[in-house]
Amino acid sequence: MANKRIILVTGASSGFGRAIALRFAAGGWDIIITGRRAERLSELKGQIEADYGVDVLPLCFDVQDRKAVNEQLANLPAEWQEIDVLVNNAGLALGRANFDEADIDDWETMIDTNIKGLLYVSRGVLPYFEKKGKGHIVNIGSTAAKDVYPMGNVYCATKSAVEAISKAQRIDLLSKKIKVTAIHPGAAETEFSxxxxxxxxxxxxxxxxGYHALEARDIADITYYVANQPAHVCINDLVVTCTAQANGLFTYKEG
Structure with missing residues (x-):
């Protein structure tokens, strides 16, 4: 692992997270992959090692579990502590209902994953960035942070929080030479829906x-691009949609 760059990706068992792990592995990075599904992490580790010959460390935990996050991240093997980039990708939407009809358990799961999980993991990785004297946090947000849509209520709120947290991290971590980037994808054909x-x-x-939505690899390529900018360059905020989508409210569908 000498002289190699290391990225930690949460929610790496599917969707954007999996694609991001594969893209960085193709670029020669060593990868820490986290997720709740051990069998998927094991499969991804095997694929990455076979196809790209880089090192992979799978960590199976739920970002909602503060104790598990703290234990796993505080006890990384020494050779894995030189993390260069953290991608806070783990997140989800649950349910699509009007505010007065929504399942409150769904609300709590989204809040605990999309907001609290991002906070727990960020704090867990920061000591490694501080020791290294630099680092880069990439938070995967959503166009839902920019445009609240019908029956999106708490999901939109959690992604608005991701945007606000990203801005706050960028300000508070300036003196520590830690970059922060928020990437806000629009409709993407993954397991999301x-x-x-x-x-x-x-x-x-x-x-x-009726339209060609974003693909997971599109966001992976963009994440790779922002992570490979020169040391003096930080891309703070990106909104990414497919050509058929103007924003979180307007999508043109054929047929």
Whole structure:
């Protein structure tokens, strides 16, 4: 691992996180992958090592679990502590209902994952950045941070919080030479809608019908780009949509 760069990616078992891990591995980075599904992490580790010959450290925990996050990150092997980039990708939307009809358990899961999980992991990695004298936090937000849409209520609120936290991190960590980038994707054809719609494949398919949504690899390529800027350059905030989508409210669908 000598002279190699290290990235830690949360929520790496699927979607953006998996694609980001693969993209950085292709670029020669060593990867710390985290997620809740041990079997998926194991599969990804095997694929990365076989295809790219880089080192991979899988850490199985839920970012909602503050104790687990603290224990795992505080006890990284010495050779894995030289982290260069943290990607806070773990997050989800649950349910699509009006405010007065939404499931409060869904609200709490989104708040605990999208906001608290990001905070726990960021604080867990910061001591390594501070010791190194530099670092880069990349927070995966959403166009939902920019435009609140019907039946998006608390999900939109959590992504607005990610945007605000990213701005606060950027300000508070300036003296420590820590970059902070927020990337806000629009509609992307991953497991996102399937999770949001609680496994309803037919309804999930309708979300992406009639246009070419973003793909996970698109966000992976962008993340790789922002992480590989010169030391004096920080890209603070990016909004990314497919061509058919203007923002979180307007999408043109054919047919």
């Amino acid at each position: 399937l999770v949001r719609l609680k496994g309803n494949q037919a309804e999930s398919d309708k979300v992406y019908a």
